[in-house]
Amino acid sequence: MFGKRLIEYVIAFMALIILNFVMPRLMPGDPIDAIYGNELVALTPELREQLRAQYLLDQSIWSQFLHYLYSIASGDLGYSYAGKAPVIDIVAGALPWTILLVGTALFGAITIALFLGIESGWRRGERLDRYLFAIFSIINGIPGFFIGMILIIIFALNLKVLPAGGAITHYAGYTGSEYAIDVARHLILPATALCVSELSWIYLLMRGGIISVINEPFIKTGMLKGLDDRTIRYRYAARNALLPVFTRIGIQISQIVAGILIIEAVFTYPGIGYLLHDALLTRDLPLIQGILLIVTISVLAINFTMDILYPRIDPRIRHV
Amino acid sequence: MLEINDLTLQYTADFVESGIIRVLDGISFYLKKGESIGIIGESGSGKTSLGMAVMGLSGGEVSGEIRFGGVNLLDLTDEEMRVVRWNRISMVMQNTGNVLNPAYTVEEQITEPITKHGLDSKIGAQERASLLLREVGLDSDKLNAYPVELSGGERQQVLIAMALANDPELIIMDEPTASLDVLTRRRILGLLDRIKEERSLLVISHDASTVASLENLIVLYSGRVMEAGKTDLLLKDPRHPYTRDLLRAHPFMDTTKDLQGIRGKMPTLYDLPTGCRFSTRCTQKIAICEERPPELTGCRVRGEDGSQDGDGGTYRRIACHRGGIHTLLQVNSLNKEYQNRSRNRSRTVAALNDISFELQVGEIVALVGATGCGKSTLAKVVTRIFKPDSGEIFYDGEEIHAIDAKRFHKDVQMIFQDPLDAVNTRFHVLKIVREPLEIQGKIEKQEMIRKVKHTLDEINLPSDDIFLKKYPHQLSGGELQRVTIARALITDPKLLIADEPTAYLDPSVQAKILKLLMRMQNTRGMTMLFITHDIALARKVSDRIFVMREGDLVEQGVSSDVIYSPKHVYTKELVYGAEGAAGYIYKSIRS
Ligand code: SF4
Numbered sequence: 008m009f010g011k012r013l014i015e016y017v018i019a020f021m022a023l024i025i026l027n028f029v030m031p032r033l034m035p036g037d038p039i040d041a042i043y044g045n046e047l048v049a050l051t052p053e054l055r056e057q058l059r060a061q062y063l064l065d066q067s068i069w070s071q072f073l074h075y076l077y078s079i080a081s082g083d084l085g086y087s088y089a090g091k092a093p094v095i096d097i098v099a100g101a102l103p104w105t106i107l108l109v110g111t112a113l114f115g116a117i118t119i120a121l122f123l124g125i126e127s128g129w130r131r132g133e134r135l136d137r138y139l140f141a142i143f144s145i146i147n148g149i150p151g152f153f154i155g156m157i158l159i160i161i162f163a164l165n166l167k168v169l170p171a172g173g174a175i176t177h178y179a180g181y182t183g184s185e186y187a188i189d190v191a192r193h194l195i196l197p198a199t200a201l202c203v204s205e206l207s208w209i210y211l212l213m214r215g216g217i218i219s220v221i222n223e224p225f226i227k228t229g230m231l232k233g234l235d236d237r238t239i240r241y242r243y244a245a246r247n248a249l250l251p252v253f254t255r256i257g258i259q260i261s262q263i264v265a266g267i268l269i270i271e272a273v274f275t276y277p278g279i280g281y282l283l284h285d286a287l288l289t290r291d292l293p294l295i296q297g298i299l300l301i302v303t304i305s306v307l308a309i310n311f312t313m314d315i316l317y318p319r320i321d322p323r324i325r326h327v
Numbered sequence: 328m329l330e331i332n333d334l335t336l337q338y339t340a341d342f343v344e345s346g347i348i349r350v351l352d353g354i355s356f357y358l359k360k361g362e363s364i365g366i367i368g369e370s371g372s373g374k375t376s377l378g379m380a381v382m383g384l385s386g387g388e389v390s391g392e393i394r395f396g397g398v399n400l401l402d403l404t405d406e407e408m409r410v411v412r413w414n415r416i417s418m419v420m421q422n423t424g425n426v427l428n429p430a431y432t433v434e435e436q437i438t439e440p441i442t443k444h445g446l447d448s449k450i451g452a453q454e455r456a457s458l459l460l461r462e463v464g465l466d467s468d469k470l471n472a473y474p475v476e477l478s479g480g481e482r483q484q485v486l487i488a489m490a491l492a493n494d495p496e497l498i499i500m501d502e503p504t505a506s507l508d509v510l511t512r513r514r515i516l517g518l519l520d521r522i523k524e525e526r527s528l529l530v531i532s533h534d535a536s537t538v539a540s541l542e543n544l545i546v547l548y549s550g551r552v553m554e555a556g557k558t559d560l561l562l563k564d565p566r567h568p569y570t571r572d573l574l575r576a577h578p579f580m581d582t583t584k585d586l587q588g589i590r591g592k593m594p595t596l597y598d599l600p601t602g603c604r605f606s607t608r609c610t611q612k613i614a615i616c617e618e619r620p621p622e623l624t625g626c627r628v629r630g631e632d633g634s635q636d637g638d639g640g641t642y643r644r645i646a647c648h649r650g651g652i653h654t655l656l657q658v659n660s661l662n663k664e665y666q667n668r669s670r671n672r673s674r675t676v677a678a679l680n681d682i683s684f685e686l687q688v689g690e691i692v693a694l695v696g697a698t699g700c701g702k703s704t705l706a707k708v709v710t711r712i713f714k715p716d717s718g719e720i721f722y723d724g725e726e727i728h729a730i731d732a733k734r735f736h737k738d739v740q741m742i743f744q745d746p747l748d749a750v751n752t753r754f755h756v757l758k759i760v761r762e763p764l765e766i767q768g769k770i771e772k773q774e775m776i777r778k779v780k781h782t783l784d785e786i787n788l789p790s791d792d793i794f795l796k797k798y799p800h801q802l803s804g805g806e807l808q809r810v811t812i813a814r815a816l817i818t819d820p821k822l823l824i825a826d827e828p829t830a831y832l833d834p835s836v837q838a839k840i841l842k843l844l845m846r847m848q849n850t851r852g853m854t855m856l857f858i859t860h861d862i863a864l865a866r867k868v869s870d871r872i873f874v875m876r877e878g879d880l881v882e883q884g885v886s887s888d889v890i891y892s893p894k895h896v897y898t899k900e901l902v903y904g905a906e907g908a909a910g911y912i913y914k915s916i917r918s
Contacts, residue, residue, distance in 0.1 A: 224426040230384055231420065232440040232489075233412030246430045321430060 094297035105278030112201035124213025172275035216248030365538025368547035480511030556643035566651035610852020661718035693865030696875035
């Protein structure tokens with residue numbers, strides 16, 4: 008079963024690469040025009056020739072493809088004329104910021120959402136549950152960028168306690184702990200915005216999961232065994248309600264990624280999302296292509312990891 | 328050790344008119360240390376709620392007392408009750424798919440209560456888990472299995488091992504054998520037998536054979552106890568109409584009679600009858616049954632030999648206003664002689680020789696004997712066609728000859744061997760069937776026709792005008808016998824005497840007529856005396872069998888006893904003689 012999944016991932020990955028290779032070559036006209044357009048750089052005949060040679064455009068499609076594979080494998084995703092640097096370097100510069108942001112936000116969102124979801128679902132109909140449910144149902148309807156903008160207006164523009172954008176204060180020359188505090192201050196607002204917008208749906212999912220297992224016979228078994236309430240709530244109810252929640256998080260990964268891109272754009276946070284936003288504005292096709300490749304590979308990798316994790320979360324999976 | 332007094336459990340529910348759903352009502356029983364008790368009842372009788380109430384997890388409003396080791400569990404706080412659970416009383420829930428926590432291994436689930444209650448270290452608990460697993464007959468490599476990896480039977484074994492984990496004094500088991508195959512079931516029952524040697528056991532089941540080996544038995548119906556007593560006696564000789572009906576519906580290995588469902592439906596918990604809970608389905612109810620519920624009191628028990636015993640000598644209680652299954656017909660020392668004239672010599676032959684027996688409401692008794700043994704004479708004496716030389720016959724407490732003829736014939740009807748004996752061949756079907764009604768008089772013509780049609784429908788005969796106008800010679804043997812059955816049933820008799828009703832019919836028609844008679848008996852709750860020379864037939868239709876020879880009633884008893892352990896030589900002869908082609912089945916059951 009595992010092997011089958013693996014093959015599926017390899018196929019998906021191949022398809023992705025091929026798509027990335029074929030797309031510019033399918034566009035009408037010279038692929039060079041398609042890739043570099045005319046507005047960005049003055050395509051002098053010499054430059055054009057140089058590019059044709061670089062992409063082996065005069066050779067057969069096969070050798071082009073092999074060359075392409077070779078360059079990806081060696082980390083060459085092309086050259087961004089707008090950024091005046093190899094695509095791979097630009098992406099590599101942005102990636103850590105995204106990881107930092109997403110890591111913090113999702114970690115916060117998942118822990119808080121699971122905790123609240125479990126407690127709320129277990130006390131279904133009680134006051135705490137009614138309030139939490141109402142609050143998160145409302146938040147769940149608000150788009151992420153809107154939350155981000157509200158945060159900016161309140162904390163950055165009005166209260167002026169936190170920076171409105173960016174990841175660090177430029178030219179401040181901070182080092183050591185000062186640098187870390189600066190990074191954290193910049194992180195708070197975008198991470199909170201992302202956290203809140205992901206939190207609500209995970210909370211709703213977890214709460215629903217708990218409610219759906221609460222009448223399962225094994226919960227009664229746990230009570231009969233004279234176990235304390237917390238053990239039953241976590242080891243019996245939550246543990247078994249978790250799998251559908253994780254599955255849904257897996258399915259939602261692409262939406263989460265979209266959410267990240269938007270939040271980064273709103274906070275001008277120099278991660279992959281903001282980079283893509285910039286690249287789109289400047290129509291920097293090599294960069295766009297590089298980013299999409301990296302993002303999709305990441306999504307694939309996350310899904311793959313989750314697939315490996317499922318059976319650890321729920322032993323039932325091993326037998327279906 | 329466990330003593331339950333007047334336990335009542337009810338839930339409030341706004342969707343019902345009364346606002347209350349009463350699941351248990353005034354339950355009382357006790358269980359001594361080391362004893363075992365079974366609780367049987369159909370689903371919805373409240374038996375699982377009873378188990379949950381003892382564990383303090385039923386929810387709802389609980390009143391009364393649940394004394395365990397002298398302490399009323401209902402007085403304990405949640406925290407105190409938590410300590411009682413599993414340490415002193417454990418419960419094996421019904422073995423459904425998700426009764427074990429799907430996310431943990433067998434070992435984790437068995438050790439969990441041990442470590443969480445602080446009885447032992449993790450290592451100690453693990454050792455105990457593997458010991459317990461072997462004790463219930465599983466390999467210890469199942470310790471690392473997850474619940475999904477277990478078969479239904481293995482899961483049951485794990486559940487039992489888990490229940491033993493904290494060495495409780497009392498184990499409650501809910502349907503321990505439900506949905507298991509025969510072999511697994513036997514293994515589990517063997518396990519129960521071993522467990523009950525060491526601790527008290529309360530087994531809840533809808534299935535009487537699961538609880539058959541326990542010492543005591545309680546029959547629950549709609550949240551009330553109907554009958555309670557020693558299990559073997561109760562199963563052999565149920566005294567409450569409900570218990571009898573329940574057992575009739577249940578296949579025991581030695582059941583001889585065809586299974587019969589219980590007529591009607593169990594009342595819903597929010598719409599219970601004010602009186603006896605069983606009154607909506609009982610066939611012997613009287614006015615008071617609908618007014619107030621009967622108390623659970625001691626009752627008389629029929630002895631082995633058919634004699635009546637004051638209090639049974641055994642502990643037996645029953646909740647019925649009529650003291651249990653009512654005696655409909657009581658026959659005391661009947662004698663009748665014939666003058667047999669042959670070759671100019673006159674000889675006195677005893678057709679009935681000191682015959683005594685009882686028939687109870689709703690039972691089928693087969694009277695078996697050879698031709699000329701006096702069984703038809705007996706039928707005719709009981710139906711007042713002949714007068715006995717001496718002896719008494721009481722119908723519902725009255726001497727039959729003192730009963731007004733009309734009333735007697737409304738209540739007691741007979742079906743004859745030869746349908747032509749019963750019908751006037753110049754009458755058509757309508758006339759034949761309605762004749763007994765006409766004798767009763769005081770009934771409108773339209774009403775009469777409606778009744779005739781209804782009765783014909785009931786016994787699967789056409790009721791259209793063409794059929795009603797048919798004459799006996801236009802009917803087949805089977806049809807004609809059905810017509811006489813309709814004729815016998817039209818007055819709604821309480822006692823039906825069927826004298827070889829299928830003797831003239833070929834086997835397939837015979838089977839149909841028998842099924843029909845049993846169905847009618849069951850739905851109407853009539854008492855039936857079924858006379859036959861064929862003991863193989865008798866065993867399929869009867870609750871009890873009487874054996875007659877040359878005017879003597881040589882043996883009477885519960886059908887399975889008479890068939891599987893006949894006492895009188897003549898009965899033995901009959902039974903072994905009848906084995907025939909099916910002999911090997913019979914022998915294999917016996918061995
Ligand atoms: S006779 Fe009355 S009290 Fe007895 S079981 Fe029937 S309905 Fe209930």
